[in-house]
Every structure is written in structure tokens, then in C-alpha cells.
Amino acid sequence: MPTPFNICLWFDHQAEDAAHFYTAIFKDSRLGRISRYGEAGKEIHGKPPGSVMTIEFELNGTHFTALNGGPLFQFNEAISLQVMCDSQAEVDHYWKHLSAGGPPEAQQCGWLKDRYGLSWQIVPKVLTEMMHDADHARSQRVMAAMMHMQKLDIAALQRAFDQP
Template sequence: MQKVSPFLWFNGTAEKAIDFYSTVFPGTKIGKIMRASSAGPGPEGQVLTIGFELFGQQFTALNYPSDFRFTEAVSFVVDCKDQAEVDYYWDCLSEGGEPRDCGWVRDKFGVFWQITPTRLIDLMTDPDPNIAARAATAMMTMQKIDIARLEQACAAG
């Protein structure tokens, strides 16, 4: 087990969320599932937690009703090597959710994701401050990040 890993509180939808993530992220691994005992909490046999792994990152999903909600204060970055990956993850995670600005998506379970092409980071950390500024300016006009538009904006200077 990793020394530190995210623990996500789903309001009774953890099983559905993990099933969904298993279809979106190739190679997802499901780990230990903890169920309520006769002592609780919740009905005996109800799933309480599900361990899962996305690309080697371990997570735990808590499956218990509450008033807690996910916010943008915590999000997960999906590093995408090309536009095809950006399009794939954007389309999958925004379905039933909410596309946001600058490559952010809230999925249908309320979890926030940043669908980020590696090229965006390369351009925004370019040693030439003009290129970095043009990349940032272009990104700020987008919801889903378009690598070709970023490249055009950076070359236009």
C-alpha cells in the first residue's frame, strides 16, 4: 500500500463510480472491498470502501451517505500525450458531468479532473516568457484543451 493515497467520499455511489472509472481508465485494478458488519455502520453487507488503482495510483472510495461534496479544491490531473487522449478522457469524463474552463471537468459523480496535454505544460513552462504567456492566454479561452490552437497561438508571436 502507498504511504499516502487519496480517499474519496462518495455519497452512496462508490460502486457505480468505480465501475465507471474502470471503463474509462484502461488497466484499472479493483482492490479490497470492505462491507458493513452486523455492528454497522449501515446495513450489514453494504459496501463501505472499495480500493482501486488507476495507472498505479491507489485510491479508496468510501460509500456512505453524507452532506459532503467534492469541490475544485481537489482535482486529479490526467496527463495526455496527444489530442486523441485529450478528446477521449474529456468525452468520457464530461458525459453526464460538466465541462469547465481550462481543461477541467466535473464528472457525473462530482469528482474534478484536469484533462491536460503534456504539450500545454511544455508551452506554459517555455523559457521564452512570450511563448509561455501566449500559451496561458490561449488556454484561458478554452474548455477542452486544443493542442493545435495552442501551437498556433504560440507560433503567432
């Protein structure tokens, strides 16, 4: 069996807050172990002894580690986490909660940034089927409709797909 991937997210000092935020949004989630900074390496990491270094958490079966590594690195759009949704209700739920406190100007075509700067794609599963349809004209109409959306609207995408 292949070794599973674990995703490590680098935060300045918000790792524990972020883990609690994410696990409150995803129904099938849990918090895990916390490691703390000690005196060892303090001259390099500069963190107070006892402060959170890492916290493990799981979202829908995917394992994450959140690291308080300092302000040196920040998230950008080069990587995003995709949430594949079965219904508009799911799209609405994840969009509402993950975008809360994030920059509204960073919302386009199903993409958003959360309050920590992490990029997410909230994607209806049916969109991937529409985009891979053998009828190029249908998939292009869906693409054109999607380009004008922030949060994806399954009914509007379906109308574009079904257009004669």
C-alpha cells in the first residue's frame, strides 16, 4: 500500500486557530496531537517555550499538519485545496464558512481565500463532468458561464451546458 500524503500548512502563529476553524467547517474532521516549542533551538525559531509548534488535524480523511513557523512564508494562489461537492447546498456551506473573514476580491470561478490566506476551490462534482464532455461547444458554454461567477451556481452551469 502506498504511503499516504500529509499536507503541512505553514502559518505565522495561527496554526491552532486555523485547525479549529477548519475542523468546525468539515463534518468528518478531528483535531490531533499538538507539539510545543521548547528551549531547544530558541535562538533560531524565536518562539516562546510552551507555544504551539504543530497541530495535527484531519478533514474528510485527509491528514494535515499546521506549523507555526513565523512570518517568513505565506500562502499564495500557486496551490489550493479543492473541495468536491455533491450539491449546491454543499457548495453554499463551504463557500460561506471558508470565505468568512477572507478577502472578497479573491473570489472568482469557485476560488476563494480564507482568513489565513489559504486558497480553496469549491467545486461541484458535476462541473468536472461538464468540462470533460465530448461536445466541445457544451463544455465551452459552461466555461464561459463559470468565468462570470464567484461562487459556482450548479443550476446556471447546467443551463449553459443544456443550451441548444
